[in-house]
Structure formats: C-alpha cells, structure tokens
Amino acid sequence: MPMGEIAITEPGLQLLVVDAGRDTHAQETGYCASGALDQLSFELVNWLCENDLDAPALECMGEMQLSVSAETTVAVGGPSVSVWQNDEPVPAWQSHSLQAGDTLRVKPARMGTKTYIGFGGIIDLPVVQGSKSIVTREGVGGRNNDGASIKSGEVLLVELHQHHPQRALKDNEKPDYSLEKPLDVVVGYQHEHFDNWQQQLFFASEYQVTNDISRMGYRLKGQAIAYPDTDLYSEGINCGAIQFPGDGQPIIMLADRQTLGGYPKIGCVADYDLYRLAQAVPGDTITFQSISSDNARAKWLLRHRLEERIFDSEDADNGDDT
Amino acid sequence: MQFFGRIKDIQPAGIDGVIIYFHGDTLTEKNEAVQAMARGLKARRLSWIKSLIAGYDSLLVLFDLQRADTHLVYRTLRQTSPREASQDEHSHYELPVWYGASGADDLARISEKTGLSEADIIGLHTNQTFKVFTVGFAPGFAYMGELDEALRCPRLASPRKKVPAGAVAIADRQTAVYPSESPGGWNLLGRCPLPLFKADGTQPVTLRAGDTVTFLEIDEARFRELADAHG
Numbered sequence: 100m101p102m103g104e105i106a107i108t109e110p111g112l113q114l115l116v117v118d119a120g121r122d123t124h125a126q127e128t129g130y131c132a133s134g135a136l137d138q139l140s141f142e143l144v145n146w147l148c149e150n151d152l153d154a155p156a157l158e159c160m161g162e163m164q165l166s167v168s169a170e171t172t173v174a175v176g177g178p179s180v181s182v183w184q185n186d187e188p189v190p191a192w193q194s195h196s197l198q199a200g201d202t203l204r205v206k207p208a209r210m211g212t213k214t215y216i217g218f219g220g221i222i223d224l225p226v227v228q229g230s231k232s233i234v235t236r237e238g239v240g241g242r243n244n245d246g247a248s249i250k251s252g253e254v255l256l257v258e259l260h261q262h263h264p265q266r267a268l269k270d271n272e273k274p275d276y277s278l279e280k281p282l283d284v285v286v287g288y289q290h291e292h293f294d295n296w297q298q299q300l301f302f303a304s305e306y307q308v309t310n311d312i313s314r315m316g317y318r319l320k321g322q323a324i325a326y327p328d329t330d331l332y333s334e335g336i337n338c339g340a341i342q343f344p345g346d347g348q349p350i351i352m353l354a355d356r357q358t359l360g361g362y363p364k365i366g367c368v369a370d371y372d373l374y375r376l377a378q379a380v381p382g383d384t385i386t387f388q389s390i391s392s393d394n395a396r397a398k399w400l401l402r403h404r405l406e407e408r409i410f411d412s413e414d415a416d417n418g419d420d421t
Numbered sequence: 422m423q424f425f426g427r428i429k430d431i432q433p434a435g436i437d438g439v440i441i442y443f444h445g446d447t448l449t450e451k452n453e454a455v456q457a458m459a460r461g462l463k464a465r466r467l468s469w470i471k472s473l474i475a476g477y478d479s480l481l482v483l484f485d486l487q488r489a490d491t492h493l494v495y496r497t498l499r500q501t502s503p504r505e506a507s508q509d510e511h512s513h514y515e516l517p518v519w520y521g522a523s524g525a526d527d528l529a530r531i532s533e534k535t536g537l538s539e540a541d542i543i544g545l546h547t548n549q550t551f552k553v554f555t556v557g558f559a560p561g562f563a564y565m566g567e568l569d570e571a572l573r574c575p576r577l578a579s580p581r582k583k584v585p586a587g588a589v590a591i592a593d594r595q596t597a598v599y600p601s602e603s604p605g606g607w608n609l610l611g612r613c614p615l616p617l618f619k620a621d622g623t624q625p626v627t628l629r630a631g632d633t634v635t636f637l638e639i640d641e642a643r644f645r646e647l648a649d650a651h652g
Contacts, residue, residue: 123471123483128629129560129600227620237560238601239620287433288440332448333557333564335474335481337435359476359557367435370486392433392491399436399486 103220104168105255108202111161112210114249115233116222116241117141119153122229126358132338133232133240134354136314136377137213139274139406140176144217146410147174147194149264155224155231157216157249162206165216171197172219172263178276178378179208193267194219211312211380212276220259236315236355272409278379281388282372284341285395288364289331297324301365301387306349308383314355317376319385323347326363333359339368339376341387351376369395371402427454427503431495437471437486439494442479448567448594451478452554456631457503464504467497475555475630477564511631516598518546518589518636519644522612525588531608534574545569546610546636551596553632561600561618563628568594580606587613589636614639614647625651 107114119141120134135141135158142152149172157163167173174194175182182191183204189195197203205214224231225244233239238246242253249255290298304322311318324347336342340352342362351368352360353376368376369390379385390398427443434440441458445451458480459473469489474481482494520543521528528539535542551565568574568591576592581604584590588599590607599605600618616624628634639647 126472126474127556128627129557129562225620237620239560244620285433285435287435287438290432332477332479333555334476334479335434335438335440335557337438337481337483339435357558358474359555366433367438370436392436395436396486396490403487 101169101259101261102223103171103257103259105171105218105257106166106168107163107249107251107253107255108166109162109164109204110249110251111159111163113161114157114159114163115235116155116224116249116255117158117232118155118230120230120232120354121227125228126335129358130228131234131237131315131355131358133230133234135215136354137177137215137374139374140213140215140378142406143192143268143274143409144174144176144215147176147192147264147266147268148172148217148219149194149260149262149266150217150219152410154217155222156218159205159214159216160212161210162204163214164202164204166200166202167197169199169259170263171257171259173197173203174217174266175203175205175214176274177207177214178212180212180214181206181208190267192273194264196263209380212378218257218259219263220257223256223258234355268409274374276375276378278375278383278385281386282376283369283390283395283398284366284387285369285392286366286389287392288340288366289326290365292329292363293324293326293365297326298365300324301349302389304386306385308379308381308385310381312381314353316350316352316356317379319349319351321348324349324365329363331361331363333361336360336364337367339370339373340364341366341368353377369399371399427458428498431498433491434481438481438483439491440479440481441498445478448477448554449552452552454503455480457505458498458501459630460504460506460510461501462497465497465501469493474557476557477554506631511629511633513633513635514626514628515635515637516589516613516615516626517639517643517647518611518613519639519641520546520611522641522644524585525609525612527608528610531574531591531610534608535572537571542572542610543638545572546591546596547638549635551634553628553630553634554595555630556628559600559603559618561624561628562597563617563632563634564595564597565634566595568596570594574608576606577608580604584609585612587615587617589613612644614644614651616651
C-alpha cells in the first residue's frame with residue numbers, strides 16, 4: 100500500500116489522533132479508556148472513508164488546516180463545521196478525494212466543539228494497549244509516544260487505501276447534537292445515599308457547562324446537590340459517571356477519566372447521549388432525566404440498529420449481501 | 422449462594438456496567454472478597470465481560486451491551502464461586518528505596534505528624550509485607566496497604582504540582598510508588614529507581630492487585646547504579 104503524508108499546517112486549539120480507545124482490559128492496570136470523545140461522529144467519518152469503524156482519525160478543536168502528499172480520501176464531521184478543499188467550500192459528512200498537494204481546512208461555527216477528520220487508510224503510529232489514541236495526561240501515544248498533541252509542521256504517515264469511496268450521509272443520518280432534550284441518566288452507584296429530594300432537585304435543575312472541561316471530564320455548575328458524609332473508597336468509574344465533589348457541583352467523567360475515583364456518584368449518563376455532552380461548549384445548558392438500565396439498554400439497541408443500517412447500506416448497494 | 426454473603430450491595434453503573442460492593446470486618450477482608458470474585462469471574466472466561474475494575478471494596482463489571490444485560494450479570498454472580506489465589510498467581514516484589522532522597526523527602530514532616538523518629542518510620546515501612554489492593558488512577562499506580570497504625574499519616578493540605586517518578590509515598594494507611602511524574606498529595610518517603618510504568622511495556626515491575634511488596638532500604642550510590650541500569 101502506498102504511504103502518504105499528511106502535513107499539519109494549522110493544528111487549531113488541540114489536535115489529537117483518536118480511535119475507539121484501549122483494549123477493554125487495559126483499565127484493570129490503570130490505563131484510562133481513552134478514544135474519541137464523540138464516538139458517533141468519529142465512527143461516521145470512518146464509515147464515509149470506508150474504514151473499519153475503529154480506525155484512527157483526527158479530533159480537533161478550532162480551525163485547522165492540513166495538506167496531503169498523495170491522493171487521499173477524507174471525510175469531515177462534527178457540529179456545524181465548514182470545510183474547504185483548496186479554498187473551495189465543500190460539504191461536511193461526505194467523502195472527498197484530495198489530490199497530491201491539496202489542502203483541507205475546517206472551521207467549526209462554535210469554539211470548543213470537536214471536529215473529526217477521517218482518512219481512507221491507516222495512520223501509522225505506535226500502538227499502546229491496543230490503541231493509537233494520544234493521551235496527553237498519561238504522556239502516551241503519538242509519534243514519539245509521549246502524549247504530545249500534534250503541532251504545526253508535523254507530518255503523519257498514512258497507509259492509504261487505493262479505492263476512493265464516494266459516500267455521503269443523508270440529512271436524517273447526521274447526528275443531532277441539540278441539547279434541548281435532557282441527557283438520559285441510568286441511576287446507580289451511590290444514588291440511594293442521596294436524599295430523595297436531592298435526587299429530585301438534580302433532575303429538576305438546569306446546569307451550565309463551565310470552562311473547566313477536558314477529555315477527563317466536564318464540570319457543570321448550577322444547583323448544588325448535597326450528599327451525606329460517608330467513607331467512600333476509590334472505585335471503578337464508568338464513562339459518563341456523574342460525581343459530586345465537596346462543592347456539590349456535578350462532574351461528568353469522559354474518555355480520558357482516571358480508572359478509579361472516590362467521589363459519590365448519582366448515576367451515569369447513558370452511552371448513547373454522551374456524544375451530545377461531548378459536543379457541548381462552555382455556557383451551554385444541560386438537563387437530565389432518569390431512566391432505568393433496562394429501558395436505557397433497549398434504547399441503545401434501537402439506536403445501534405439504526406446506525407448499523409447506515410453502516411451496512413453501502414455493502415447492500417454493492418450486492419455484498421446477496 | 423454462599424458468596425452472596427460477601428456481597429453487600431449491587432448497583433447499576435451505566436448501561437453497560439454493574440458495581441458490586443463487598444462486606445468484611447477490615448479493608449483487607451473486603452478487598453480479598455473483591456479479588457476472589459474477580460478471579461472467580463475471570464476463571465469462567467465469559468467473553469461478554471469487557472472489563473473487571475477492582476476498587477478497594479468494590480468490583481465494577483463492564484459488559485458487552487449486545488450480548489448481556491444487568492440480569493445476566495446478577496445470574497452470573499449467583500453461579501460464580503469466588504476463588505482464592507493460587508500460589509503462583511501473584512508475584513512478590515522487593516522494591517529498593519533511597520529513603521530521604523532529594524526531591525522526595527518528607528521524613529521530617531512525617532516525623533512531626535506521627536511522632537516517630539526517621540529511623541522508626543523507615544523501619545516500619547521496610548519491616549512489613551504490603552498487599553496491592555488495587556491498581557488504578559494512572560497506569561501502574563498500585564494502592565498498597567495497610568500501613569502500621571503508628572505510621573498513619575494524613576494527606577498534604579494542598580497537593581504538590583509535581584511528584585517525581587518513582588516517589589515512594591504514604592497517606593492514611595496506604596503506601597504507593599508514583600509510576601510517572603504527576604501531581605500528588607501523599608507524603609514522600611524517598612525514591613525507587615525501578616521503572617513501574619513505561620509506555621512500551623518494558624518495565625521490570627508490573628504490580629497487580631493481589632501481588633505483595635516489601636521495601637528495601639538502599640543508599641544513594643546503589644540508587645544511581647540501579648537507575649542507570651534501568652534507564
């Protein structure tokens with residue numbers, strides 16, 4: 100397979116390589132889960148490039164620009180992002196063929212959202228615990244395996260696919276990032292220790308996304324939730340877990356969270372709603388509603404089925420199913 | 422069903438997770454119950470279990486949503502016998518420590534907090550075999566315990582911005598070695614020259630829950646020798 104070069108000319112606020120995250124057992128030895136914050140958009144750009152859905156892609160914040168050394172399929176996705184190929188506007192959420200020397204520029208409408216850029220091929224980087232994700236906090240991943248984010252002037256090598264798919268998402272297949280609907284929360288962990296009325300207060304309140312957001316977790320502010328004093332030993336933290344430190348303001352744990360923590364938790368944002376949270380920016384308003392784990396699983400399976408219908412559609416068109 | 426006696430509570434932890442809390446008279450007993458259940462589940466090689474994250478007194482079971490739900494986890498717990506560790510399952514490590522090493526020396530402060538002399542502090546830390554309760558927070562960070570009651574020492578009021586890799590530390594009744602440079606609020610006893618975390622996996626020490634550790638006092642010359650050898 101031919102190797103292509105992707106030269107980063109403008110990295111934006113933070114540019115990382117991410118994938119579906121580490122082997123599931125890596126957390127048992129203290130490695131964070133890692134991976135794309137918005138897994139839905141990440142998988143969709145990979146599908147548009149006809150990659151495996153867990154192939155490494157770029158996750159960037161702010162305006163970024165790159166150029167390629169050989170013919171390369173690219174696809175860009177994220178909340179209201181503008182895309183230019185050689186200064187010509189082109190649509191997001193579809194595959195494009197860049198020619199040798201072409202540039203690609205992306206710019207999201209709102210500062211702080213995450214844009215995903217998929218390449219038709221395999222980005223060449225060290226694999227740690229089954230993943231090429233860059234984890235800045237751990238100093239792991241990336242070209243020098245030191246966790247550094249990608250800087251201006253850096254070059255990524257990609258084993259390019261030789262086929263160049265033409266795929267596009269229909270409007271109704273694009274992710275709905277709106278925060279109007281509450282995020283589903285599977286209640287659990289220490290929820291029984293929170294007074295009933297404190298639980299009700301949490302689900303009845305609006306919370307703002309603060310500036311204190313990172314790939315580890317998002318801090319929210321709003322109605323403080325009280326929690327009775329207890330001894331809580333450090334325990335495993337699932338993605339989306341809502342924990343309350345002493346000030347009673349929720350922190351929602353995300354991809355690069357530490358594996359163990361000792362703050363009380365009221366429950367966990369349902370997996371299928373995490374991408375909406377990950378795309379929220381400081382000042383956005385978030386609300387929550389509780390859901391039982393059975394209903395949440397049913398909803399997850401339904402959403403998953405819809406995504407599979409997108410992911411399987413091209414194969415059906417090619418007659419692979421027959 | 423005997424093992425349900427050791428389970429205190431089971432709670433959902435997200436769509437694809439269940440967290441189990443265990444009984445016990447002491448933290449060591451609770452943690453043994455956690456480890457025994459984790460071993461019992463591992464021995465069954467259930468491919469729908471994605472990850473078993475052990476805490477001090479809890480076990481987080483993450484499962485494949487396509488193939489399992491909380492009810493299957495409950496049923497599986499009922500059918501799983503906890504397993505004691507076999508002899509060869511766990512390793513014992515002897516970790517050399519340069520006590521009072523530059524950059525990692527809170528001996529005077531610990532002395533003040535505990536009323537022990539510096540020699541007594543080092544003596545209590547080297548005379549005991551510690552058990553790894555769990556590994557987490559950062560890659561290779563092993564929480565070990567339990568320290569002699571006399572050495573119990575609260576965390577710093579405000580955490581340091583930077584603790585060097587290899588720093589050997591105590592807090593409450595726990596001890597640990599910082600595998601890589603990080604912020605930290607524990608009291609520092611000294612430094613261990615052996616790498617506990619390298620991204621390429623070549624570290625000589627990989628602590629896992631259930632492993633045992635003793636600390637061995639070395640001097641600065643030996644520290645430098647070992648640190649050079651493990652560059």
